[in-house]
Every structure is written in C-alpha cells, then in structure tokens.
Amino acid sequence: MRHIEPAPPKTNPKAFRAIVEGRRSVRKFTKDPVPDHVLDDCIDLALLAPNSSNLQPWEFVIIKTPELRAQIAEACMGQNAAKTAPILLVQIGRTATWNRNAQRIIEEWHEEAIPKQVDTYYNKLVQYHFTTGPLNILGLAKRVVKSAVGMVRPMPHSHYTQADIKVWAAKSCALACENFMLAARAHDYDTCPMEGFDETRLRQLVPMANDAFVVMVIAMGKRAENGVYYPRQRFDRQLMVREL
Ligand SMILES: Cc1cc2nc3c(=O)[nH]c(=O)nc-3n(C[C@H](O)[C@H](O)[C@H](O)COP(=O)(O)O)c2cc1C
Incomplete structure (x- = not known):
C-alpha cells in the first residue's frame, strides 16, 4: 500500500530561528532541576532525528544521581558545565546494532x-x-x-572498516544530539555538548557494550546568569558557503 502523509501544518520559522539562535553552549547552570516531562520530551525529540537507513545506532544514558554525576564530571575533565548541570546525558553510538x-x-x-x-x-x-x-x-x-x-x-556507498562504521554511527548520533539541544532550548533549558572527556574513565562509570563509543556528553539545566562565557562567534558566511 502506498503511504500518503500530508505535509504538516504551517509552522513558525521565526519561533524556530529564536530557538536556534538562543541555543548557546552554557558552561554554568543554576541548581534548578529539570522536570521529568521536559527531559522526556527532549529525549523523544532526539529519537526523532533523521538517521542513516533508520538503523538508529544510538543510546542515551541519563545521569541524575548526584554521586554518579560528580564522578562523570571528573571524567569530563572537571568542566564547569558538567560539574554544575543537574542532568548529564551520555550519548552513545553503536557500531554493532545495525x-x-x-x-x-x-x-x-x-x-x-x-x-x-x-x-x-x-x-x-x-x-x-x-x-x-x-x-x-x-x-x-x-x-x-x-x-x-x-x-x-x-556504486553505492559502503563501509570498508569498523572505523567507517563508527563515523557512520556518529553522524546520526550527532543529529540526535542537536535535536535534543534544540528541544531543551524550546523548553527554556540550556545545554553544553562536550567531547572533552576521558572515555576510558567514562566506560568504567557507565556500563556499555564493547561496540559502544561515547559521542558526546551533554550537560543540561537552567542557564546561570554568567553561564555563557563569550559572545557568539561565527565566520563569514562567504568563507563557508559555496554555490555551484
Ligand atoms: C562535538 C562537540 C564537542 C564539544 N565539546 C565541548 C567541550 O568539551 N567543552 C565545552 O565547553 N564545549 C564544548 N563544545 C561546545 C563548543 O565549544 C561550542 O559549540 C562552540 O564554541 C560554539 O559555541 P555555541 O555552541 O555557543 O554556539 C562542543 C561542541 C561540539 C559540537
């Protein structure tokens, strides 16, 4: 049977722009907790990210326990974002679940x-x-x-090595991370993606399969007044965008 799905109702690009522009990497959070329904919604929206062949090569581990969060923050090189956030999300890629x-x-x-x-x-x-x-x-x-x-x-794209499969998984995982962070902003919460971590130590703290690898740790919470360290800096559009 042919599946017919009508285009969704018209949405508001200005609201979307406000969410995208409002997202900053926040390095200091207040002590306010993140309500479960907000976190759940952000995870639900992360899971809707486009992903290669719909094979969903990801896992999301939510860290709420203060003791474990403190240990994970240490594994994230003691970064402020990790130390102050009430929620840490360990986003894991999988190379063997395809x-x-x-x-x-x-x-x-x-x-x-x-x-x-x-x-x-x-x-x-x-x-x-x-x-x-x-x-x-x-x-x-x-x-x-x-x-x-x-x-x-x-010839169609294929994977020749396990490293190729890791890159394959990381692409889809990164899109899910972005969905998560934009969803957080839409709920008026903020995030900081982090790849500054010691993966060996993280693996000791967060049980994961042998084929799993940590894509990012995302800190989430309410932005502290001094939570954004610098004004946004992006390079000139002409340096980055080409038209053929
Ligand atoms: C894959 C990835 C890893 C990152 N790792 C860190 C990190 O370990 N620590 C940190 O403070 N920020 C980290 N960031 C945040 C970037 O520094 C930040 O996105 C960039 O400076 C642009 O700032 P903005 O997010 O506020 O627009 C990371 C971002 C990405 C996408």
Missing part, C-alpha cells in the same frame, strides 16, 4: 506484508554494506570491487 535493528525494522513493520524492496534492503543490502569480516577482509574485497565497478557506473 543487524539487530535491521531485523527489528522488519519485525515491527507497520503492515503485515513487508514491501519487497524494504525486505531486500534490510535483509540483503544492509548485510552487504556493514559486513567487513575479520581483519576487514571482506571490507577490503568490497573496496576492490567498488573501485573496479565504480569506473564504469556509480
């Missing part, structure tokens, strides 16, 4: 008859794209095939 999630998409498909192309995509193409084999041997073979065939016709 197969489980591909099967889940098939199992949880919204109608009984799975379209053939969906079935082929998740049962065959995804396997091809993500399998790299021991010591990346299959990845190497794929690279040889792609280089040869790619000379005569376009």
Whole structure:
C-alpha cells in the first residue's frame, strides 16, 4: 500500500530561528532541576532525528544521581558545565546494532506484508554494506570491487572498516544530539555538548557494550546568569558557503 502523509501544518520559522539562535553552549547552570516531562520530551525529540537507513545506532544514558554525576564530571575533565548541570546525558553510538535493528525494522513493520524492496534492503543490502569480516577482509574485497565497478557506473556507498562504521554511527548520533539541544532550548533549558572527556574513565562509570563509543556528553539545566562565557562567534558566511 502506498503511504500518503500530508505535509504538516504551517509552522513558525521565526519561533524556530529564536530557538536556534538562543541555543548557546552554557558552561554554568543554576541548581534548578529539570522536570521529568521536559527531559522526556527532549529525549523523544532526539529519537526523532533523521538517521542513516533508520538503523538508529544510538543510546542515551541519563545521569541524575548526584554521586554518579560528580564522578562523570571528573571524567569530563572537571568542566564547569558538567560539574554544575543537574542532568548529564551520555550519548552513545553503536557500531554493532545495525543487524539487530535491521531485523527489528522488519519485525515491527507497520503492515503485515513487508514491501519487497524494504525486505531486500534490510535483509540483503544492509548485510552487504556493514559486513567487513575479520581483519576487514571482506571490507577490503568490497573496496576492490567498488573501485573496479565504480569506473564504469556509480556504486553505492559502503563501509570498508569498523572505523567507517563508527563515523557512520556518529553522524546520526550527532543529529540526535542537536535535536535534543534544540528541544531543551524550546523548553527554556540550556545545554553544553562536550567531547572533552576521558572515555576510558567514562566506560568504567557507565556500563556499555564493547561496540559502544561515547559521542558526546551533554550537560543540561537552567542557564546561570554568567553561564555563557563569550559572545557568539561565527565566520563569514562567504568563507563557508559555496554555490555551484
Ligand atoms: C562535538 C562537540 C564537542 C564539544 N565539546 C565541548 C567541550 O568539551 N567543552 C565545552 O565547553 N564545549 C564544548 N563544545 C561546545 C563548543 O565549544 C561550542 O559549540 C562552540 O564554541 C560554539 O559555541 P555555541 O555552541 O555557543 O554556539 C562542543 C561542541 C561540539 C559540537
């Protein structure tokens, strides 16, 4: 059956601009707690982020316990944002859940008859794209095939190494992080994304699977008066944007 989804009702671009412009990396938070319904909504919206092949290679670990937060703040190099925030979110990427999630998409498909192309995509193409084999041997073979065939016709993107899969997961995770931070701002709360952390120490504090890696730790709370350290600085648009 063809799925028809009408465009959503007209929204307010000015309100969106205010949210995007109002988001700053906040390094000092007040002691005000973040209500559960706000946090839940931000997580729900993070989970709606676009993600590669809808394979959702992410996990969100919410840290509320003060003792654990203090330890995680230490692992975040004692950064003020981490030390003062009432909520820390450890955002984790997964490089080995693609197969489980591909099967889940098939199992949880919204109608009984799975379209053939969906079935082929998740049962065959995804396997091809993500399998790299021991010591990346299959990845190497794929690279040889792609280089040869790619000379005569376009070849789809594939992953040749586990490092490629990590980059793949991190892209989708980063989009979810941005959804989370914008959602927080929409609720009048603020955030600070952090990659200044000691991953080895974080792994000791937050149980995670072997294939998991920490994409960001996000501090969240109410912005303290002196929470933003500097005015926003962005480079000239002409340096960064090209039109062809
Ligand atoms: C992936 C990533 C990692 C970051 N890591 C840190 C960090 O460890 N500590 C910190 O204070 N800010 C961190 N930031 C925030 C940036 O410094 C900040 O986004 C940048 O200076 C622009 O400022 P703005 O977010 O207020 O626009 C990080 C941002 C991103 C996207």
